Amino acid sequence: MRNFRFLMPTEIRFGDGVVGRVGQEASCQGKRALVVTGKQSSKSSGALDTVVDSLRTAGLTVEVFDQTEENPSAQTVERGGEMGRKMGCEVVVALGGGSPMDAAKGGAILVSLEGRLQDYFGSGKVTGPVLPVVAVPTTAGTGSEVTPYAVFVDPEKGMKRSVASPFVFPRIALLDPKLTVSMPPDVTANTGIDALSHALEGFTSTKAQPTTDLFALEAISLMSRHLPQAVAHGHDLEARSQVLYASMLAGVVIAQTGTTLLHGMGYAPTTKYNIPHGLSNAVLMPHVMAFNGVTHGERYAQLAMAMGRRNEAVLGTELAIEAVKCLRDELKMPMRLRDLGVKEEDLEDFARETMEHTRNLANNVRQVSFEDVLQIYRDSY
Numbered sequence: 001m002r003n004f005r006f007l008m009p010t011e012i013r014f015g016d017g018v019v020g021r022v023g024q025e026a027s028c029q030g031k032r033a034l035v036v037t038g039k040q041s042s043k044s045s046g047a048l049d050t051v052v053d054s055l056r057t058a059g060l061t062v063e064v065f066d067q068t069e070e071n072p073s074a075q076t077v078e079r080g081g082e083m084g085r086k087m088g089c090e091v092v093v094a095l096g097g098g099s100p101m102d103a104a105k106g107g108a109i110l111v112s113l114e115g116r117l118q119d120y121f122g123s124g125k126v127t128g129p130v131l132p133v134v135a136v137p138t139t140a141g142t143g144s145e146v147t148p149y150a151v152f153v154d155p156e157k158g159m160k161r162s163v164a165s166p167f168v169f170p171r172i173a174l175l176d177p178k179l180t181v182s183m184p185p186d187v188t189a190n191t192g193i194d195a196l197s198h199a200l201e202g203f204t205s206t207k208a209q210p211t212t213d214l215f216a217l218e219a220i221s222l223m224s225r226h227l228p229q230a231v232a233h234g235h236d237l238e239a240r241s242q243v244l245y246a247s248m249l250a251g252v253v254i255a256q257t258g259t260t261l262l263h264g265m266g267y268a269p270t271t272k273y274n275i276p277h278g279l280s281n282a283v284l285m286p287h288v289m290a291f292n293g294v295t296h297g298e299r300y301a302q303l304a305m306a307m308g309r310r311n312e313a314v315l316g317t318e319l320a321i322e323a324v325k326c327l328r329d330e331l332k333m334p335m336r337l338r339d340l341g342v343k344e345e346d347l348e349d350f351a352r353e354t355m356e357h358t359r360n361l362a363n364n365v366r367q368v369s370f371e372d373v374l375q376i377y378r379d380s381y
């Protein structure tokens, strides 16, 4: 068996009503809280009021930064950090999907450490403790509530860059399935597929390990079984619970293994066309699987089994691809990059950008060249 390290310093609380604990939990970390959230959905769903009331009832001073856009820019995060510094923030509460959670992590870094957000892009640049983050996800996909990563748009390069450091793990994750009930079907599908890609990439990462394999296969199995129901019947709390749980498991996986070629390729269409992160991954997913499956078919056979597919006569990779395509069809997701408005002449730029995501490429089970990446984009077009 291979050697491994498994690190999960985030305390996880899961269940109906756990959002009501946010005041109590945050008050153990500090007395002045900055809530970082998006511009709309947490307000219209009532989640922001619930969180702010809970924090104030617990005696905290609260300010709200509600300017986080989808795919947060470094400038936005710096504005949030500035707000946190001015109020003497002691604990950051992240409320929303991946974007507010990543912005909250960035804000916590900027309140605690000197310099600009760009100074911390890369792996291990955050070298000391930062403000505690209490993460309250309202989508089920990003897994950011249990990861040491935060992804931002770099204003200078116009591309996605990530911060990776064990100090970036949230202190506490409060996973309340009821908060995800108000997600519209398309957001449920996109974020769910993002979680599926985390599990799938973790399972085919060079850093895959026995423990993450367990989590990844369970996440893949649960997501493929329950995501269609959560999309079609958003008020089914059991389906919502299973999907949120699977998403968290997949987050624990990538916290150890990192993401791989699929995420590396998904970033460029997202940044250039503002395509939701999960949707970009969904379109590319079968083609990346076909590429990796050439050398790692056995892993994909296991993955296909987790999705309920078994057929001795058909290669594992083909079975897994078929399962993913069926799931995507069931969720009525677009199938090609052209369906998302991407122009064919962008594909070379996308491939060049992908080659800069060296950490993703290093984690991928199969070595990949610029030509390989370009071919995968063309196959996905």
Ligand SMILES: [Fe+2]
Binding pocket: 142, 194, 195, 198, 263, 277
């Ligand atoms: Fe992701």
